[in-house]
Amino acid sequence: xxxxxxxxxxxxxxxxxxxxxxxxxxxxxxxxxxxxxxxxxxxxxxxxxxxxxxxxxxxxxxxxxxxxxxxxxxxxxxxxxxxxxxxxxxxxxxxxxxxxxxxxxxxxxxxxxxxxxxxxxxxxxxxxxxxxxxxxxxxxxxxxxxxxxxxxxxxxxxxxxxxxxxxxxxxxxxxxxxxxxxxxxxxxxxxxxxxxxxxxxxxxxxxxxxxxxxxxxxxxxxxxxxxxxxxxxxxxxxxxxxxxxxxxxxxxxxxxxxxxxxxxxxxxxxxxxxxxxxxxxxxxxxxxxxxxxxxxxxxxxxxxxxxxxxxxxxxxxxxxxxxxxxxxxxxxxxxxxxxxxxxxxxxxxxxxxxxxxxxxxxxxxxxxxxxxxxxxxxxxxxxxxxxxxxxxxxxxxxxxxxxxxxxxxxxxxxxxxxxxxxxxxxxxxxxxxxxxx
Amino acid sequence: xxxxxxxxxxxxxxxxxxxxxxxxxxxxxxxxxxxxxxxxxxxxxxxxxxxxxxxxxxxxxxxxxxxxxxxxxxxxxxxxxxxxxxxxxxxxxxxxxxxxxxxxxxxxxxxxxxxxxxxxxxxxxxxxxxxxxxxxxxxxxxxxxxxxxxxxxxxxxxx
Numbered sequence: 072x073x074x075x076x077x078x079x080x081x082x083x084x085x086x087x088x089x090x091x092x093x094x095x096x097x098x099x100x101x102x103x104x105x106x107x108x109x110x111x112x113x114x115x116x117x118x119x120x121x122x123x124x125x126x127x128x129x130x131x132x133x134x135x136x137x138x139x140x141x142x143x144x145x146x147x148x149x150x151x152x153x154x155x156x157x158x159x160x161x162x163x164x165x166x167x168x169x170x171x172x173x174x175x176x177x178x179x180x181x182x183x184x185x186x187x188x189x190x191x192x193x194x195x196x197x198x199x200x201x202x203x204x205x206x207x208x209x210x211x212x213x214x215x216x217x218x219x220x221x222x223x224x225x226x227x228x229x230x231x232x233x234x235x236x237x238x239x240x241x242x243x244x245x246x247x248x249x250x251x252x253x254x255x256x257x258x259x260x261x262x263x264x265x266x267x268x269x270x271x272x273x274x275x276x277x278x279x280x281x282x283x284x285x286x287x288x289x290x291x292x293x294x295x296x297x298x299x300x301x302x303x304x305x306x307x308x309x310x311x312x313x314x315x316x317x318x319x320x321x322x323x324x325x326x327x328x329x330x331x332x333x334x335x336x337x338x339x340x341x342x343x344x345x346x347x348x349x350x351x352x353x354x355x356x357x358x359x360x361x362x363x364x365x366x367x368x369x370x371x372x373x374x375x376x377x378x379x380x381x382x383x384x385x386x387x388x389x390x391x392x393x394x395x396x397x398x399x400x401x402x403x404x405x406x407x408x409x410x411x412x413x414x415x416x417x418x419x420x421x422x423x424x425x426x427x428x429x430x431x432x433x434x435x436x437x438x439x440x441x442x443x444x445x446x447x448x449x450x451x452x453x454x455x456x457x458x459x460x461x462x463x464x465x466x467x468x469x470x471x472x473x474x475x476x477x478x479x480x481x482x483x484x485x486x487x488x489x490x491x492x493x494x495x496x497x498x499x500x501x502x503x504x505x506x507x508x
Numbered sequence: 509x510x511x512x513x514x515x516x517x518x519x520x521x522x523x524x525x526x527x528x529x530x531x532x533x534x535x536x537x538x539x540x541x542x543x544x545x546x547x548x549x550x551x552x553x554x555x556x557x558x559x560x561x562x563x564x565x566x567x568x569x570x571x572x573x574x575x576x577x578x579x580x581x582x583x584x585x586x587x588x589x590x591x592x593x594x595x596x597x598x599x600x601x602x603x604x605x606x607x608x609x610x611x612x613x614x615x616x617x618x619x620x621x622x623x624x625x626x627x628x629x630x631x632x633x634x635x636x637x638x639x640x641x642x643x644x645x646x647x648x649x650x651x652x653x654x655x656x657x658x659x660x661x662x663x664x665x666x667x
Contacts, residue, residue, distance in 0.1 A: 112518075115515060115518050118515075119518070119519065119522045122519075123522075123526065169530075169534060169535050169538050169539070170535075170538040170539055170540075171535075171539060172539050172540055172541060172542065173531070173535065173536075173539060173541075174547055174548065175548070176548055176549065176550050177545075177548040177549060178549075178550060178557075178560070179550075188527055188531070189523075189524055189527045189528075192523060192526070192527050193520060193523035193524055193527070196519065196522075196523035196526070197516065197519055197520060197523065199519075200515060200516050200519050210515055210519065211512035211513070211515035211516060212512065213512050213513070213516070218587055219516075236562070238550070238561075239550055239560065239561045239562065240550040240551055240552070240561055241550075241552065241561045242551065242552075243561070244561050244562075244563075244565070248565055248566075248569055251569070252569055252572050255572065255573065255576040256572060256575075256576060258576070258580060259576065259579040259580060259583065262579075262580065262583035262584075263583060263586075265583075265587075266583060266586045266587060266590045267590075269587065269590035269591060270589075270590040270593045270594070271594070272594070273591065273592075273593065273594030273595060274591070275587070275591060329551065329553075334551055335550065335551060338535060338539060339530050339531045339534075339535035339539075340531055343527055343530065343531070420634065421634035421635045424572070424632070424634040425634065428575070428632045429627070429632060432579070432623070433623075436616060436620060439586075439616070440612075440613065440616060443593065443609055443612065444609065446597075447597065447605045447606060447609055
């Protein structure tokens with residue numbers, strides 16, 4: 072993406088020398104589409120404002136929900152003091168962080184320390200450009216939307232490495248190395264599930280992927296074939312690791328490392344990491360909703376066809392319905408993430424690598440190959456128009472059989488073997504960065 | 509179409525501006541700045557800092573990075589294939605979509621062979637047990653191994 076920007080900047084520079092802006096592909100096309108530049112720029116400004124507002128509101132509510140859910144699961148009350156039922160607690164926390172002193176350690180690499188948060192936040196922020204919220208509600212329906220999403224998601228890795236390394240703090244270094252390993256490994260299963268979906272949709276545009284799933288809910292890619300059904304769960308597990316959520320939260324394990332890569336960050340710089348983390352939760356959940364759960368489609372054929380055909384004021388209503396639909400789906404997945412966080416214990420780094428390289432990676436290869444093969448053999452119309460319903464039943468039935476098989480097996484839960492710390496003789500070297508300095 | 513990418517550019521600039529605005533302007537107006545030499549040291553649980561943190565770290569992280577590069581490039585190559593697969597299948601490519609599918613299968617199979625090689629070689633094992641690696645070397649550093657065994661024997665006996 073940076074290469075693209077450099078190319079764009081370079082071509083813009085050449086254009087300025089020639090003093091013929093319209094000859095450039097970018098500007099010429101833009102002027103052809105929009106004779107006056109003021110209106111689209113205004114719309115963009117509004118778009119930026121709306122999206123930043125959405126992220127902020129989502130993060131405030133998500134932090135509040137997380138505290139309340141954890142409190143509920145541990146028979147506590149959670150925040151109750153600020154505002155009714157503690158609703159304003161997170162807003163008060165944000166205000167507090169804004170007023171906290173900003174400290175840059177003496178030994179830190181100042182430049183990297185300062186631009187680290189910019190990379191982390193901007194990477195997540197750019198993902199919102201291609202996330203659809205309704206038939207017309209999308210900032211930019213790029214024809215390479217999904218690829219763009221995968222590309223900007225990996226900018227975060229660079230930012231984390233900058234921040235953690237520049238801090239010159241041992242805790243930060245340990246957390247960074249763990250986190251880079253984890254983020255980089257789990258990008259592969261995520262990428263392969265993306266490819267499996269693209270092979271079926273035939274498009275990378277987020278709107279076209281969504282539109283391909285309209286109609287009844289058995290048209291969703293989740294039920295498109297039994298293998299994509301598995302693919303959704305692979306994606307969801309991998310996205311838990313991508314967002315550092317439990318049980319994969321060991322890069323920020325409070326009881327082992329103080330706070331992970333942002334140990335040295337204070338005040339507003341820290342809160343930007345925090346904001347990016349919660350925004351990333353929304354991004355991966357909304358992506359899962361778009362790729363597998365029909366995006367802003369409601370799952371009812373008559374509502375979806377009305378949304379497509381509506382015009383004028385009804386079109387506005389249709390967008391509201393779409394926004395509600397994808398918000399429910401994405402927030403439900405976020406709620407599942409929180410539920411998992413307070414249910415599962417944290418796993419060890421060797422287990423994290425085992426899950427990725429030896430479980431998710433072979434499975435996602437299988438999902439890609441077999442889901443494509445299934446698509447080829449059945450061709451989407453084995454029993455005429457009712458084929459999607461059959462596939463839905465096959466997926467659900469297969470999943471049910473699998474679950475029954477799991478339930479039937481007596482699997483003794485060996486907490487000693489699964490969660491004991493590693494013995495010295497089992498470890499070739501220290502699992503983390505060996506500090507030899 | 510190009511205008512969509514102009515949106516991306518504006519969003520990129522806005523994202524950077526948002527961070528700078530918050531950190532360098534909004535927060536600067538509200539936060540105190542009380543300089544103190546101790547505050548500027550790295551946090552090591554309140555102890556004086558020992559040495560720099562910019563040290564060498566474990567080889568295994570490099571292995572993971574190498575595996576990542578191989579598979580990430582593979583995924584990047586699969587995107588164009590996935591994009592045209594549906595069209596070629598519906599357009600009746602030579603040999604039907606099966607030909608296109610087998611092409612992908614060959615590409616994936618080559619990488620899976622490499623993946624299996626790495627797996628069998630044991631490079632995907634995060635934890636490499638010490639007695640094994642020492643028996644592989646066959647040299648006489650058994651003293652550390654013995655001590656490690658004794659250390660491990662103690663907690664087992666207790667439990």
